[in-house]
Amino acid sequence: MSQVPSEAAEAVLQPSHPVPDSAVFVEGPDFETDLSLQQLLQSYERIGFQANSLGKAIDIVNRMRKWRLSDEPISPDESDEYADHDIRARIRCNIFLGYTSNLISSGLRDIIKYLVKHKHVSAIVTTAGGVEEDFIKCLGKHLRKKGMNRIGNLVVPNDNYCRFEDWLLPILDTMLAEQNATGEVWTPSSFIRRLGKEINHEESVYYWAYKNDIPVFCPALTDGSLGDMIYFHSFRSPGLIIDIVGDIRALNELSRKSKKAGMIILGGGVCKHQIANAMLIRNGADFAVYINTGQEFDGSDSGAQPDEAVSWGKIRAGAESVKVFADATLVFPLLVAATFAQRQPS
Numbered sequence: 001m002s003q004v005p006s007e008a009a010e011a012v013l014q015p016s017h018p019v020p021d022s023a024v025f026v027e028g029p030d031f032e033t034d035l036s037l038q039q040l041l042q043s044y045e046r047i048g049f050q051a052n053s054l055g056k057a058i059d060i061v062n063r064m065r066k067w068r069l070s071d072e073p074i075s076p077d078e079s080d081e082y083a084d085h086d087i088r089a090r091i092r093c094n095i096f097l098g099y100t101s102n103l104i105s106s107g108l109r110d111i112i113k114y115l116v117k118h119k120h121v122s123a124i125v126t127t128a129g130g131v132e133e134d135f136i137k138c139l140g141k142h143l144r145k146k147g148m149n150r151i152g153n154l155v156v157p158n159d160n161y162c163r164f165e166d167w168l169l170p171i172l173d174t175m176l177a178e179q180n181a182t183g184e185v186w187t188p189s190s191f192i193r194r195l196g197k198e199i200n201h202e203e204s205v206y207y208w209a210y211k212n213d214i215p216v217f218c219p220a221l222t223d224g225s226l227g228d229m230i231y232f233h234s235f236r237s238p239g240l241i242i243d244i245v246g247d248i249r250a251l252n253e254l255s256r257k258s259k260k261a262g263m264i265i266l267g268g269g270v271c272k273h274q275i276a277n278a279m280l281i282r283n284g285a286d287f288a289v290y291i292n293t294g295q296e297f298d299g300s301d302s303g304a305q306p307d308e309a310v311s312w313g314k315i316r317a318g319a320e321s322v323k324v325f326a327d328a329t330l331v332f333p334l335l336v337a338a339t340f341a342q343r344q345p346s
Contacts, residue, residue, distance in 0.1 A: 061289060
């Protein structure tokens with residue numbers, strides 16, 4: 001009997017290095033038992049692939065929620081203001097939430113509203129559609145057979161935008177009059193805050209942002225129906241000023257002054273990069289969770305993974321970060337169910 005060629009045996013039967021003690025072994029949920037939702041979600045970190053990533057995202061978000069300044073030793077250059085233990089125990093991680101406009105058009109709006117209503121986030125960055133669609137939903141929900149606008153497998157009747165114009169234009173008149181009387185110009189965030197006050201509707205994300213004094217930044221405020229209305233208003237009553245410089249300073253300063261900062265970003269584009277770029281001011285975020293379907297092969301910022309942000313100084317080296325490759329409508333409800341919807345960790 002001939003022997004197996006040694007070079008073939010060495011190539012195929014090469015011995016493995018020892019498995020590290022910290023390794024997580026692959027194991028799926030056991031449906032032979034009565035699993036609760038929390039037990040099912042806890043099993044994700046052992047399933048593999050994107051389930052692992054979601055499990056890691058859940059862990060990172062819970063770490064954001066649990067962190068207090070009192071967890072850290074007092075640095076030699078710490079100001080006297082932060083020397084008291086009780087004060088340090090009240091200072092939490094500032095969580096910056098970003099999302100694209102289509103997610104406000106979806107049922108994720110109700111989840112985002114929950115986070116804002118209960119003060120789980122410190123600041124929001126979104127797009128014009130992410131602002132106006134919230135108000136439009138408050139102004140009218142009745143569909144008609146014609147004049148529909150499609151957003152994926154959702155439809156928005158054009159009548160809703162007409163109602164939006166009827167509601168918004170008188171507010172713009174008032175804002176212009178106040179600007180002329182006081183000499184103070186508006187910023188996108190103060191503009192959105194005013195609309196949140198005016199809508200006075202508990203179903204609105206931005207009503208709760210106004211009530212809880214959570215700033216909403218929208219660098220591309222004119223890129224949507226809001227821009228159309230501001231454009232029309234500029235002919236009828238010219239002079240309204242919306243200052244983006246004031247907002248970039250406010251966002252960057254909020255980042256810079258954060259003792260700990262975390263990013264949760266749903267989707268890509270402006271909302272993703274504006275938060276990440278604000279983190280650069282403080283030498284990077286301490287925690288980061290991305291949820292999107294973007295790919296990095298085309299060099300887009302939307303598709304960039306956390307390690308690219310590390311190279312730019314937008315996420316700190318050694319920070320806890322993960323990207324979940326998934327449609328946010330699939331996984332963000334699960335993430336919130338396993339984190340913010342639970343009692344605050346002690």
